[in-house]
Amino acid sequence: MFRLALGRLLQAIPVLLAVITVTFLLVHSAPGGPFSADKAVPPEVIKALEAQYQLDQPLWNQYIDYLGDVLRWDFGPSYKYSGRSVNELIAAGLPITAELGLYAMLIALVIGVSAGVIASLRPNSPLDYLPMSGAMIGICMPSFLLGPLLVLIFGIYLDWLPVSGWGDNPGDKLLPSFTLGAAYAAYIARLSRGGMLEVLSQDYIRTARAKGLSEWRIVGKHALRGGLIPVVAFLGPAFAGLLGGSFVVETIFQIPGLGRFYVQAAFNRDYTMILGMTVFFATLIIVFNLLSDMLALWLDPKLRHELARGNNE
């Protein structure tokens, strides 16, 4: 198990290096420098600016420098917000995005798992169709549509909840969290239904039934552990999706988080910001994929066994 984790961790290093290299090359091959503004700037000023950000150096030197900076976890200054570093901006946005992501994930897990498990216990009954149709709606209703519709209904027509902001007014965290979590609740519901159906048809569940265990105990203790493995394996990709979703949700609800910064940096052509945040996001995503794989492995003894045997051969 430990060796496996270590191996995966080592695998992550070339991936990260690839991310940094590709992003760096992409950003530096972009047409138009970061200082090519609408109004004409004297060439001396541009020269001075380029010297300040070391853009006059050969690309190779810049790349090596940047790698060194990243190793020291220093993403350099922002082009757009002069005097602020990318690190500062990430530090400002991260707690908000993390909180939003956490609530969204909790909502997705609670709704998704309970809907999926209930559906799997009574397959092909109204208790199955109803939550699964709801899940289909969740999948086909993207966040950039669901969010505005919720704002329209609960924020404007009913006037129950604030339409934007984060932590300024009571209840303003509800709509963004639900908007972000809804699609994942839907995926999780489908995954847990499928996983549970598979497990419930296994012999050891029949044995548990034959022994006269209560339904509650069978489902809660024996079936859930195996049935939820697909959900756990999905958590890594879901996390990456939540980051992407935060671009939209934070833009709709005007939340000053990482996602909104990233979209703004994209529009402002704030290249250091884009570069730094891409590397940061990639690191996060790789770490979370690793964690969710480890968790799935820990839950599934069969998989663990196979991998251990594969390693020894």
Next chain:
Amino acid sequence: MNNQFEEKPIELAEAEPGASLWQDAWLKLRGNSLALAGLFILLLLCTVSILTPWIAPYGYEEQNLLLGASAPSASHWLGTDVFGRDMLTRIMYGGRVSLTVGFIATAVALVIGVLWGAIAGFIGGRVDAVMMRLVDILYALPFMIFIVLLMVVFGRNIYLLFFAIGAVEWLTMARIVRGQVMSLRKQEFVEAAYSLGLTRWTIIRHHIIPNTLGPVIVYTTLTIPSVMLLEAFLSFLGLGIQPPQSSWGLLINYGVETMEEYPWLLIYPGLALSLTLFALNFLGDGLRDALDPRTALD
């Protein structure tokens, strides 16, 4: 006494005509009303999209500034936007772009993924190991972020969008095809075909391709909605389709700006997108059940 054991000629029962995988699948699909509805909606949308320049009630750029944004009425079924442009027409033209992106980007993913997976699976050995390790590495990259990056760096152009989205979606396809080819190679009927002296190419054509087609079709049907969603996502953020072109994502983006005063500008494009995604997902699920030989035909 021997009579009892007298051999009787075995009466040959009327040979039951064996249903091919495709006939079987069609029978199963015909019983799935949701999937059929999805197929019907999809065909309708495609027909409308192709015929749009001829059947759209108004011109795409036709403005009526005196009218402004008006609620749905007899002359404008889905209302008009702030420039007095007919929403039904705008949605029809937007759908053309959304569906085109969906189909072309999926086709890009399909071609790359199938070739990659088939080559890796068929050659096997070290080539396979290298090719699939590359897929693993690409899988770990945060692609959503890369697409945003690509659109920012190289400008927002529709051909780049096809390429960028296709470049993301081929990975799963490659894995599916490779797995399928690998397992097929070891099957007895393929070995039998070899021992009968069939050439490699004939075996690929008659045994490998038809047996891989099922999962590929299913995954393709499920890729189209996720591609359309990605395009709408980018267009919503302003990083995808650019005006004067239009797509459902872009229309939703405009709709959000004015939803308080003119909610129909948000609701109808949203409905169009959701309905299409519904249709494609139901069809994909239906096809998956239909093409899976393990599900019984009731």
